[in-house]
Amino acid sequence: xxxxxxxxxxxxxxxxxxxxxxxxxxxxxxxxxxxxxxxxxxxxxxxxxxxxxxxxxxxxxxxxxxxxxxxxxxxxxxxxxxxxxxxxxxxxxxxxxxxxxxxxxxxxxxxxxxxxxxxxxxxxxxxxxxxxxxxxxxxxxxxxxxxxxxxxxxxxxxxxxxxxxxxxxxxxxxxxxxxxxxxxxxxxxxxxxxxxxxxxxxxxxxxxxxxxxxxxxxxxxxxxxxxxxxxxxxxxxxxxxxxxxxxxxxxxxxxxxxxxxxxxxxxxxxxxxxxxxxxxxxxxxxxxxxxxxxxxxxxxxxxxxxxxxxxxxxxxxxxxxxxxxxxxxxx
Numbered sequence: 257x258x259x260x261x262x263x264x265x266x267x268x269x270x271x272x273x274x275x276x277x278x279x280x281x282x283x284x285x286x287x288x289x290x291x292x293x294x295x296x297x298x299x300x301x302x303x304x305x306x307x308x309x310x311x312x313x314x315x316x317x318x319x320x321x322x323x324x325x326x327x328x329x330x331x332x333x334x335x336x337x338x339x340x341x342x343x344x345x346x347x348x349x350x351x352x353x354x355x356x357x358x359x360x361x362x363x364x365x366x367x368x369x370x371x372x373x374x375x376x377x378x379x380x381x382x383x384x385x386x387x388x389x390x391x392x393x394x395x396x397x398x399x400x401x402x403x404x405x406x407x408x409x410x411x412x413x414x415x416x417x418x419x420x421x422x423x424x425x426x427x428x429x430x431x432x433x434x435x436x437x438x439x440x441x442x443x444x445x446x447x448x449x450x451x452x453x454x455x456x457x458x459x460x461x462x463x464x465x466x467x468x469x470x471x472x473x474x475x476x477x478x479x480x481x482x483x484x485x486x487x488x489x490x491x492x493x494x495x496x497x498x499x500x501x502x503x504x505x506x507x508x509x510x511x512x513x514x515x516x517x518x519x520x521x522x523x524x525x526x527x528x529x530x531x532x533x534x535x536x537x538x539x540x541x542x543x544x545x546x547x548x549x550x551x552x553x554x555x556x557x558x559x560x561x562x563x564x565x566x567x568x569x570x571x572x573x574x575x576x577x578x579x580x581x582x583x584x585x586x587x
Contacts, residue, residue: 263531264285267527281299281528285533293404294406294473294531294533295403298417298477298529305396310364314397319401323405350414350461361394399451400449410465410466411469412463422473441460472533474531474532516530
């Protein structure tokens with residue numbers, strides 16, 4: 257498979273840097289020779305979701321484990337056999353993510369039950385009363401998830417919630433980021449978003465399967481204000497970031513983190529999280545391809561002509577040498 261480089265960056269609002277451990281954004285990348293898995297998650301902001309920073313960590317852990325198991329057992333032929341089989345495989349994957357997330361939440365709750373001071377800080381009376389009665393406790397860990405597999409011969413992206421996913425399909429300097437990869441969930445509008453804790457969580461997953469591998473892929477959580485549009489000065493210019501990563505590699509980590517922190521400040525966001533992969537030899541591959549194409553189109557025909565002319569000249573020289581030697585003998 258193509259060789260990828262990757263990085264995961266989380267940035268907090270400059271005024272909240274002292275609370276990094278409580279950041280409600282989390283990203284992770286797992287890599288090996290067979291596939292790449294990346295995932296990001298963001299937690300809820302309201303007081304009733306007071307453990308969502310943990311929910312986000314559990315979400316990326318559950319998603320990455322499930323996607324690695326999926327990539328190890330499901331081949332491209334199985335995934336693209338037919339739509340019905342693909343839907344069945346994806347529903348099983350999504351179900352395993354939710355099951356694993358809930359298991360992590362319940363295990364944490366068993367070890368660390370809600371404390372009186374946590375309940376007291378909740379402003380929403382409905383949730384406060386539910387938590388006191390032991391109802392819907394997993395809502396305190398509310399988090400969304402966006403994840404992807406980049407295998408040797410396919411790419412799979414899925415999400416639950418309002419995370420974002422972009423890909424760059426073409427390996428060229430003029431390639432652009434595509435935002436319309438995963439179908440939109442109409443329930444993720446304005447301030448509302450679906451999440452892993454919802455009772456209908458399995459129905460809220462959306463996914464996209466590609467039978468090719470991308471040149472670059474970006475996942476983000478924490479905001480719907482990330483764009484690839486160069487006209488938006490306050491946004492992360494993903495086209496520019498993608499090309500800089502491909503040219504200069506992970507040295508762009510610091511710059512990307514600074515850009516995300518700047519966006520947090522401008523948009524008054526608590527945090528932003530991004531995970532990305534890009535092909536490390538994208539430009540060298542393209543250059544070799546271009547050189548080969550030029551050689552085959554323009555140089556190869558001339559090589560054949562030059563070979564023919566050279567052979568003719570060589571034979572003519574031999575003939576002249578033989579002829580001159582014969583002439584001298586006769587004299």
